[in-house]
Amino acid sequence: MSDQQQNRFQVDLRGLIDLLSQHLYSGPEVFVRELLQNAVDAIRARQQLDLGHVGTIEIEVVESRSGPPTLVFQDDGVGLSEQEVHQFLATIGQSSKRGNVARRPDDFLGQFGIGLLSSFMVTNQISVLTRSAREGDHPAVEWRGNTDGTYSVRPLKREIPCGTQVFLQPAEGFEEFFEPQRILNLARNFGEFLEPRIVLNSGGQTQVVNGDAPWAEWPVDPDEREQLLDYGRTTFERDFLDVIPLRSTAGSVTGVAYVLAQAVHAGARQRHRVYLKDMLLSNEAHDLLPEWAFFVQCVLNARGLRPTASRESFYKDRVLEDTQEELGGCLRRYLVEMARTQPNRFKQLIAVHHLAAKALAIDDDECLELFADWFPFETSLGTMTLGEYRQQHPVVRYVASRDQFRQIAQVAASESLAVVNAGYVYEVEILQRLGAIRPDIRVEPFDADQLSERFEELTQQEREETIEFERLADVTLQRFKCAVEIAKFHPTELPALYVADENSGFMRSIEQAQDVTEGVWTDVLGSLAQDVPSTYARLYLNYGNPLIHRICHLADERGQQRSIEMVYVQSLLLGHFPLKQSEIKLLNEGLLGLIDWAVTTDRGHE
Numbered sequence: 209m210s211d212q213q214q215n216r217f218q219v220d221l222r223g224l225i226d227l228l229s230q231h232l233y234s235g236p237e238v239f240v241r242e243l244l245q246n247a248v249d250a251i252r253a254r255q256q257l258d259l260g261h262v263g264t265i266e267i268e269v270v271e272s273r274s275g276p277p278t279l280v281f282q283d284d285g286v287g288l289s290e291q292e293v294h295q296f297l298a299t300i301g302q303s304s305k306r307g308n309v310a311r312r313p314d315d316f317l318g319q320f321g322i323g324l325l326s327s328f329m330v331t332n333q334i335s336v337l338t339r340s341a342r343e344g345d346h347p348a349v350e351w352r353g354n355t356d357g358t359y360s361v362r363p364l365k366r367e368i369p370c371g372t373q374v375f376l377q378p379a380e381g382f383e384e385f386f387e388p389q390r391i392l393n394l395a396r397n398f399g400e401f402l403e404p405r406i407v408l409n410s411g412g413q414t415q416v417v418n419g420d421a422p423w424a425e426w427p428v429d430p431d432e433r434e435q436l437l438d439y440g441r442t443t444f445e446r447d448f449l450d451v452i453p454l455r456s457t458a459g460s461v462t463g464v465a466y467v468l469a470q471a472v473h474a475g476a477r478q479r480h481r482v483y484l485k486d487m488l489l490s491n492e493a494h495d496l497l498p499e500w501a502f503f504v505q506c507v508l509n510a511r512g513l514r515p516t517a518s519r520e521s522f523y524k525d526r527v528l529e530d531t532q533e534e535l536g537g538c539l540r541r542y543l544v545e546m547a548r549t550q551p552n553r554f555k556q557l558i559a560v561h562h563l564a565a566k567a568l569a570i571d572d573d574e575c576l577e578l579f580a581d582w583f584p585f586e587t588s589l590g591t592m593t594l595g596e597y598r599q600q601h602p603v604v605r606y607v608a609s610r611d612q613f614r615q616i617a618q619v620a621a622s623e624s625l626a627v628v629n630a631g632y633v634y635e636v637e638i639l640q641r642l643g644a645i646r647p648d649i650r651v652e653p654f655d656a657d658q659l660s661e662r663f664e665e666l667t668q669q670e671r672e673e674t675i676e677f678e679r680l681a682d683v684t685l686q687r688f689k690c691a692v693e694i695a696k697f698h699p700t701e702l703p704a705l706y707v708a709d710e711n712s713g714f715m716r717s718i719e720q721a722q723d724v725t726e727g728v729w730t731d732v733l734g735s736l737a738q739d740v741p742s743t744y745a746r747l748y749l750n751y752g753n754p755l756i757h758r759i760c761h762l763a764d765e766r767g768q769q770r771s772i773e774m775v776y777v778q779s780l781l782l783g784h785f786p787l788k789q790s791e792i793k794l795l796n797e798g799l800l801g802l803i804d805w806a807v808t809t810d811r812g813h814e
């Protein structure tokens with residue numbers, strides 16, 4: 209015989225409620241959602257017994273002169289027998305909505321058996337009067353549950369209709385959740401599109417809580433476009449360009465996507481308003497659309513996705529992944545269709561949302577081919593679409609970073625050379641992929657050094673005039689790993705052009721970081737630098753520029769060196785290169801020297 213004693217777990221209800229309110233639910237107001245949901249489920253369960261049953265939910269705020277108000281949630285659903293009250297109401301984690309296939313649990317919103325506890329976030333006692341429609345001859349039952357974990361059950365002497373009534377009074381500090389307007393707003397927020405009619409009675413007035421959902425009709429009638437746009441504007445309090453119907457068989461999702469009226473940054477997370485079986489799940493859902501779909505904000509209703517226990521997001525499973533893909537497919541079809549049949553509209557759309565279209569096209573060759581000519585790019589000759597660029601320039605030349613673009617843009621423009629700044633997100637991938645899949649489009653990376661091939665040659669006499677100066681400049685900037693070449697280029701107002709390839713740009717960032725870090729990080733940066741092949745940047749001095757011309761012909765060698773150093777630092781600043789400590793020092797010395805010169809040569813008002 210075993211001497212081990214079997215004990216039962218005890219539940220500390222207060223602790224459990226704290227857990228729910230602080231860690232599971234977003235706020236006390238969700239008790240309205242849970243009560244609505246129980247009423248809807250009860251009506252759905254009754255409809256399985258009686259197909260013709262319509263069902264109504266009545267919410268009432270009963271004010272009292274002498275005490276706190278009472279909130280009543282009443283439904284004419286399936287109700288509970290006394291035995292069910294013990295089994296489901298009084299047992300935490302027990303739910304009548306799980307596991308019984310015959311009762312089609314998919315129809316139900318609840319499943320975890322904890323929702324009713326959420327009312328304990330706003331009240332100390334929940335009273336339930338209920339009468340079962342399944343066992344109509346049984347008397348009605350009253351159940352009272354308290355936050356201290358006790359409950360009582362007794363048969364009711366008086367008759368009540370089949371269904372359930374829940375009574376709550378506010379716990380101290382939670383009175384605001386019992387104000388009629390607050391209750392109306394919360395009921396509308398969560399239950400605006402629920403199926404059974406929901407009304408709120410208070411102060412002798414009856415207000416209807418719910419109405420038709422935007423996904424009620426499918427396919428969406430084009431005549432309803434304006435109506436849908438209005439709904440989007442009021443729901444999200446912003447303007448939209450268009451509305452796109454969405455549907456996915458995975459997850460049984462229907463809804464609409466609103467195209468934002470303003471451009472957003474790549475990967476921006478839009479907050480979608482998402483319903484589960486017509487009940488609001490979240491107005492901040494993120495995971496329902498593919499990542500590239502950041503140009504829309506959606507209202508969606510899912511019938512086949514699983515909620516998490518908080519009921520504020522979806523469980524991440526295969527079905528959710530498939531749903532994402534199918535909804536992405538709807539948006540993709542919309543874009544492709546518009547590109548094919550309404551090019552002018554598509555052009556307007558792409559002008560605002562080219563980032564999202566580029567994000568889609570990166571992994572989708574068909575879209576890439578179709579959309580590419582509409583994509584706008586910044587070029588050395590101004591912003592233009594790829595189509596406009598290709599009409600005038602047979603080769604698509606691009607630089608891969610914004611820094612490189614800044615270096616060459618001004619000179620390239622003066623040389624009438626069109627170079628694309630592909631330093632923005634997705635652009636290098638887009639251009640390279642386009643070059644790979646469209647043999648008729650020549651795409652080439654442009655090396656800033658290639659610009660020098662277009663520079664005007666110096667005459668023999670100019671060569672001789674500048675050779676010494678070039679050598680001096682070269683020696684002066686050697687310690688900055690910068691070679692110097694004298695050339696003639698446009699615009700002549702530009703004294704110099706600093707060109708650094710990727711390696712020397714990277715080295716510059718490392719050296720600059722080393723200047724401002726200490727200890728172990730300096731070593732880490734040092735070992736990073738070891739792996740980078742050492743290359744020289746290049747400074748082209750523009751002999752066509754009057755200032756450079758004059759510096760070249762200065763008699764004073766020290767003055768020439770100082771000037772070269774200053775031109776060098778100025779070119780770095782123009783190209784937005786981060787200055788190293790040694791270069792900042794150079795700049796300071798140069799400026800102080802200039803002031804010193806101005807002061808010593810000034811004779812005042814003698």
Ligand SMILES: Nc1ncnc2c1ncn2[C@@H]1O[C@H](COP(=O)(O)OP(=O)(O)OP(=O)(O)O)[C@@H](O)[C@H]1O
Binds near residue numbers: 246286296318325371
């Ligand atoms: N208005 C109601 N009418 C009939 N039965 C109800 C009602 N409210 C609650 N119940 C019964 O009480 C059980 C527990 O309800 P509770 O809200 O705690 O959990 P649930 O709805 O089953 O699941 P979830 O935690 O996911 O909401 C329900 O499964 C149901 O059997």
